[in-house]
Amino acid sequence: MEWPRLGRVSYLNCLPLFYALETGQVKVPAKIIADHPAVLNKAFRQGELEVTAVSSLAYGKFAEEALVLPGLSISCYGKVGSVVLVSRVPVAELGGRPLSLTPYSATSVVLLRILLQRFYHVAPDLFIRPAGTPPDWGQPEALLAIGDEALQVVRAGRYPFVYDLGEEWRQLTGKPMVFALWVARRDFAAAYPEELAGIWQALQAARAWGKRHPGTLAAVGAQMLGVEPEFIEDYFTLLNYDLDWPHLEGLLTFYRLAHAEGLLLHPVALEIWGGEDEGNYRLQSA
Numbered sequence: 410m411e412w413p414r415l416g417r418v419s420y421l422n423c424l425p426l427f428y429a430l431e432t433g434q435v436k437v438p439a440k441i442i443a444d445h446p447a448v449l450n451k452a453f454r455q456g457e458l459e460v461t462a463v464s465s466l467a468y469g470k471f472a473e474e475a476l477v478l479p480g481l482s483i484s485c486y487g488k489v490g491s492v493v494l495v496s497r498v499p500v501a502e503l504g505g506r507p508l509s510l511t512p513y514s515a516t517s518v519v520l521l522r523i524l525l526q527r528f529y530h531v532a533p534d535l536f537i538r539p540a541g542t543p544p545d546w547g548q549p550e551a552l553l554a555i556g557d558e559a560l561q562v563v564r565a566g567r568y569p570f571v572y573d574l575g576e577e578w579r580q581l582t583g584k585p586m587v588f589a590l591w592v593a594r595r596d597f598a599a600a601y602p603e604e605l606a607g608i609w610q611a612l613q614a615a616r617a618w619g620k621r622h623p624g625t626l627a628a629v630g631a632q633m634l635g636v637e638p639e640f641i642e643d644y645f646t647l648l649n650y651d652l653d654w655p656h657l658e659g660l661l662t663f664y665r666l667a668h669a670e671g672l673l674l675h676p677v678a679l680e681i682w683g684g685e686d687e688g689n690y691r692l693q694s695a
C-alpha cells in the first residue's frame with residue numbers, strides 16, 4: 410500500500426507531538442494530514458485516514474470501527490487554555506440568549522452542553538456558526554471556541570467572562586478531561602500491525618523529543634501565533650498527551666454524562682490496541 414495517512418489537529422495543541430515528525434528529527438512511516446477535529450472525525454469515518462486524532466465524543470459514536478492507540482491523547486487536568494466559553498455576561502445569565510458554537514469541534518460542544526445542563530442550569534439559544542467565519546460571527550452574547558482561535562479570543566480580551574472548560578470539568582468531576590484520542594482503523598490495524606506499531610513508536614519518540622526541547626517548541630509556536638514564547642511555553646504546560654488510568658476515568662465519566670444527558674445515544678465499548686503481540690484491552694462506559 411501507499412504510505413498510511415496520519416491525521417493531526419491543525420492547532421498548536423499538536424505541535425509538541427508533531428514538530429519532530431514534521432521537521433524530520435523523528436521519522437514517521439506515514440503521510441501527515443492536518444485539519445480541524447471535526448474534519449478529521451469525518452475523514453476517518455470515510456476511510457480517508459488510517460490513523461488520526463479524533464474527538465473523544467466522535468470516537469464514542471463509532472468505537473466499533475476504531476482501535477484506540479495506547480498511552481496517547483490530547484488532555485488536560487484543570488485549565489487547558491484553548492477550550493473556552495467567553496461571554497458578555499455571567500454564564501448564569503445566558504438563558505435564552507444567543508451562544509455561538511464552534512463548527513470545528515465535537516467533544517467541546519458536548520462538554521459545554523453537559524456543563525450548561527448539569528452545572529450552570531441554564532439554557533442559552535445555541536447555534537453553530539458557519540465554518541470559515543470569525544468566532545464572533547452573528548454577534549453572540551457568548552461563544553465557544555477551541556484551539557488557536559480560543560487562545561486568540563482570550564488574549565484579545567473583548568469578553569469579560571471567560572470559562573476554561575478544562576477547569577470547569579475538573580471542578581465538576583475532579584477528573585482530567587480527554588478531548589481527543591488517537592485511533593487506527595480496525596482493518597488497518599489487522600492488516601498492517603507492524604506499520605501501525607511504527608507510527609505509534611514515532612509518535613512516542615516525537616513527543617519525547619518535544620519534552621526535551623520546550624524552548625524550540627515555544628519559539629516555533631510563538632511565531633505561528635504571533636505572540637511571545639513565554640505565552641506558548643505556559644500554554645504547553647497545560648496540555649497533556651497521556652492516556653493513563655485517571656484519563657480513562659475522566660473519559661468514561663464524560664461518556665456516562667453525555668449519555669445521561671441524551672448527547673450520546675449509547676454507552677461506549679472502548680477498545681485499546683494491544684500492540685503487535687498483545688490482545689486488545691476493552692473497557693465499557695456505564
Ligand SMILES: C=C(O[C@@H]1C=C(C(=O)O)C=C[C@H]1O)C(=O)O
Nearest residue numbers: 446464491514515516517556588
Ligand atoms: C484541547 C483542545 O482539544 C481539542 C478539542 C476537540 C473537540 O472539541 O472535539 C478535539 C481535539 C482537540 O483539538 C484544543 O482544541 O485546543
